[in-house]
Amino acid sequence: MVPRVIFGRGSFNQLSDILAPKRLNINAPFIFLVDDVFKSNSWLTSRIPLSYDDKIIYISAAEEPKTSQVDDLVEEIILSNKERPSGIIGIGGGTLLDLAKAVSIMLTNEGEAKDYQGWDLVKNKAIYHVGIPTISGTGAEVSRTTVLTGPTRKLGINSDYTPFDQVVLDSELLKDVPNDQWFYTGMDCFIHCVESLQGTYINTFSQSYGEMALSLCKEVFLEDNLTSKESQEKLMMASWHGGMSIVYSQVGVAHAMSYGLSYLLGTKHGIGNCIVFDHLEEFYPEGVKLFKQMKSKHNVVLPQGICSKLSDKEFDTMIDIALDLEPLWENALGKNWKKTITRKKLKSLYIKM
Numbered sequence: 001m002v003p004r005v006i007f008g009r010g011s012f013n014q015l016s017d018i019l020a021p022k023r024l025n026i027n028a029p030f031i032f033l034v035d036d037v038f039k040s041n042s043w044l045t046s047r048i049p050l051s052y053d054d055k056i057i058y059i060s061a062a063e064e065p066k067t068s069q070v071d072d073l074v075e076e077i078i079l080s081n082k083e084r085p086s087g088i089i090g091i092g093g094g095t096l097l098d099l100a101k102a103v104s105i106m107l108t109n110e111g112e113a114k115d116y117q118g119w120d121l122v123k124n125k126a127i128y129h130v131g132i133p134t135i136s137g138t139g140a141e142v143s144r145t146t147v148l149t150g151p152t153r154k155l156g157i158n159s160d161y162t163p164f165d166q167v168v169l170d171s172e173l174l175k176d177v178p179n180d181q182w183f184y185t186g187m188d189c190f191i192h193c194v195e196s197l198q199g200t201y202i203n204t205f206s207q208s209y210g211e212m213a214l215s216l217c218k219e220v221f222l223e224d225n226l227t228s229k230e231s232q233e234k235l236m237m238a239s240w241h242g243g244m245s246i247v248y249s250q251v252g253v254a255h256a257m258s259y260g261l262s263y264l265l266g267t268k269h270g271i272g273n274c275i276v277f278d279h280l281e282e283f284y285p286e287g288v289k290l291f292k293q294m295k296s297k298h299n300v301v302l303p304q305g306i307c308s309k310l311s312d313k314e315f316d317t318m319i320d321i322a323l324d325l326e327p328l329w330e331n332a333l334g335k336n337w338k339k340t341i342t343r344k345k346l347k348s349l350y351i352k353m
């Protein structure tokens, strides 16, 4: 679990106080990995507390994080600084948060990021790392994984050293998120809740967080004014609770299939989950009904036919990626999931998308 968190509008201003005691010495900088959408946004960047050799590295979130990108960043940081950093601070959505987690792990562990994709492969404690979300839904701020696309698979580095040491939840940072992205990333949270609550891995710990997050998602997407301060705070906490829920359970069918889309077509996580979930009535009837209500209330039109021109070989690649995620299928459908989920079944679902 994340050991330290502060919450509140304007709490970003406390960053300097939070970081000061963690500075190892003047040659060990803090490195801020910041979504480049903020590059010309002095409202945010002028408040990043830089001293000594501290640096901002702007990174585009146009593509999801890659293992090779993590390795390049680690090399850049090692080569351009006198000492190992005092800390890595990720500012952005799931993309930047995952990069910050992965870079902080790879600064203290030998080899390449791809070697650590999986469960509990990380040997050494990561460098101190702080997560500051600027969009809410993925739960990456609280989770025990950092999802990376590697040469052969899209899979997280899941370990006890992955979670942030500190998270800053300042809902004011969400104020400029475009409406469509707000919906896609918010739906990631909604889908986490449905998949966790309906899964066979469910337990009281996960259920309590999942129910809280689900109820907040319903308020945000079915009742509230989407862009109000209250909505921003509610979705921020929904993301947190939804993330906590899956830390101790698992996601399900939508995530398994969306990883396939993402690996082959580069479809981003939030929108990819929406595209898949829209066709999963037979697995999550209540959840999909609610999803369609939310979609219609916010006039969201999802891309159609994204798999219509794929070759058999491409379908096979997506199906391989999806089927590889065994814990997700077992959570969704139980130990005998292979009886229902055949390659033919997955192809028939992908064709609809």
Ligand code: NAD
Binding pocket: 035, 036, 037, 061, 062, 064, 065, 092, 093, 094, 095, 096, 098, 134, 135, 136, 137, 138, 139, 140, 141, 143, 144, 145, 146, 147, 173, 174, 175, 176, 177, 178, 181, 184, 185, 188, 268, 269, 270
């Ligand atoms: P994102 O980080 O990919 O960002 C989406 C878009 O929103 C980008 O264009 C970004 O520039 C923009 N944006 C972000 N904050 C903004 C702001 N305040 N104002 C204006 N624009 C803003 O979005 P995401 O949906 O949060 O993250 C998706 C990533 O999270 C994927 O890579 C996925 O694999 C990962 N993920 C990780 C976990 C985990 O537990 N580690 C869980 C789910 C998803």
Ligand code: ZN
Binding pocket: 138, 188, 189, 192, 255, 269, 273
């Ligand atoms: Zn997700």
